[in-house]
Each structure stands twice: as C-alpha cells, then as structure tokens.
Amino acid sequence: MKLFEDRISSAVARVRIALALKAVEVESVPTSILGAEPRSRSADYLAVNPQGLVPALLTDDGVLITQSLAIVEYLDEWFPEPALLPADPAERALARSVALSIASDIHPLLPPRVAKRLGTIPGADSMTAMEWNRHWIQEGLTAIEALLSRQPERLFAVGNAPSVADIVLFPQAINAERAGISLERWPRIAAVISSLRTIPAFAANAPVPRSADHRGPRR
Numbered sequence: 001m002k003l004f005e006d007r008i009s010s011a012v013a014r015v016r017i018a019l020a021l022k023a024v025e026v027e028s029v030p031t032s033i034l035g036a037e038p039r040s041r042s043a044d045y046l047a048v049n050p051q052g053l054v055p056a057l058l059t060d061d062g063v064l065i066t067q068s069l070a071i072v073e074y075l076d077e078w079f080p081e082p083a084l085l086p087a088d089p090a091e092r093a094l095a096r097s098v099a100l101s102i103a104s105d106i107h108p109l110l111p112p113r114v115a116k117r118l119g120t121i122p123g124a125d126s127m128t129a130m131e132w133n134r135h136w137i138q139e140g141l142t143a144i145e146a147l148l149s150r151q152p153e154r155l156f157a158v159g160n161a162p163s164v165a166d167i168v169l170f171p172q173a174i175n176a177e178r179a180g181i182s183l184e185r186w187p188r189i190a191a192v193i194s195s196l197r198t199i200p201a202f203a204a205n206a207p208v209p210r211s212a213d214h215r216g217p218r219r
C-alpha cells in the first residue's frame with residue numbers, strides 16, 4: 001500500500017498512528033502541502049485525490065481511499081488487531097464522537113488553505129490566522145474535556161485501550177501545544193496525552209513541526 005503524506009499533517013499522523021498500532025507497513029509517497037508549489041496541488045496528485053489533501057491511501061488492489069477516518073476504519077477492517085473501536089456500543093459511539101468533534105469541527109478550520117485564505121481578507125494582519133487557530137482549538141478542546149470528564153478516569157480517552165478517539169486527539173493536542181496552548185487547563189486531556197506519549201506508535205508519529213521557512217514571519 002502507498003500512503004500519500006506530509007509528516008507535518010495531523011490528519012496524516014492519525015493514519016500513521018493506526019498503521020503503527022497494527023504494525024502494518026506502507027510505502028510513503030511524500031506529498032508536500034506547504035510552499036509556493038505544494039505537491040498536493042500538482043496535477044499529478046489531483047489526479048489521485050481531487051481534493052488535493054493528504055492523507056490518501058492507495059491499496060495494492062488499486063483502491064484509492066481519501067479522508068483519514070475512512071482510512072483508519074479501512075485499516076481496522078482489514079487488520080482487526082488491535083481494534084481501534086471499543087466493543088461496547090456506547091463507548092464505540094463516544095470514541096467516534098471525540099474523533100469527529102476534532103476531525104469535523106476543529107481541524108477543518110485550521111489547515112494551510114484556511115490560513116492562506118484568511119490572509120487575503122482585507123484588514124487581516126499577521127496575527128489573524130494564529131488567533132483564529134487558537135480560538136477554535138481552545139473552544140474544541142474545552143468541549144472534549146467536558147465529554148471525557150463524564151467518564152471514569154482512565155489511561156485512554158475512551159475505554160481501556162487506544163481507540164480512534166486517541167488517534168485523533170493526540171495529533172491535535174500536540175499541535176495545540178505547538179501553538180502555545182498549554183494542556184494543563186484540560187486535566188483529563190493532559191492525562192490522556194501524557195500516557196499516549198509513552199506508547200511508541202503515538203510518540204513516533206506525532207505531526208512533525210513545520211520548518212522555520214514555512215512558518216512565515218514570527219508572530
């Protein structure tokens with residue numbers, strides 16, 4: 001299988017964590033998403049994934065799967081151990097709720113294409129995108145903290161094993177810290193992230209920091 005990826009991407013990190021938990025190897029196809037001419041916007045890549053986003057997974061049978069959560073579920077179906085969704089229906093639903101509240105409601109407001117568009121709005125200054133990101137991350141993680149706080153305290157976001165909730169929460173939390181947001185204000189999230197940091201599949205697959213030349217002027 002081939003994974004079209006840029007290691008700075010938190011959506012890519014979700015897939016890489018799932019692959020690592022399942023010990024499945026893939027061929028990496030580097031697909032940059034930053035810079036003047038990102039490979040993700042090239043005609044070649046748009047022919048693969050018309051959305052021009054990473055990740056995308058090409059199976060050995062030639063099936064192309066886009067969207068990180070669709071890829072994670074595909075992997076979970078083909079490689080069932082360890083399961084990435086809890087067996088209990090209520091916990092399963094909660095794991096999906098946590099994952100979707102990040103993947104559908106926080107992350108889409110943050111990627112480079114959004115920052116780029118914000119920068120073109122008259123009156124936007126160099127702080128706009130940074131403040132925009134911090135706002136949506138803080139609002140989103142506050143809601144997730146409240147959801148998690150209704151559950152008994154455990155090592156993982158939901159249930160007794162890493163699930164899709166942890167797979168999506170971990171990269172988002174790491175990026176929150178990189179945006180200068182301390183996790184301390186969300187004790188349940190902070191506790192989960194510190195236990196996930198001890199698991200190599202998570203620690204080795206955190207999104208990599210953007211290089212200085214992609215960060216633009218220091219804000």
Ligand SMILES: N[C@@H](CCC(=O)N[C@@H](CS)C(=O)NCC(=O)O)C(=O)O
Nearest residue numbers: 009010011053054067068111112113
């Ligand atoms: N919902 C998609 C999101 C994919 C996405 O937004 N990927 C980002 C990287 S995290 C990307 O390719 N961004 C390119 C851009 O914004 O131009 C998924 O979960 O796979």
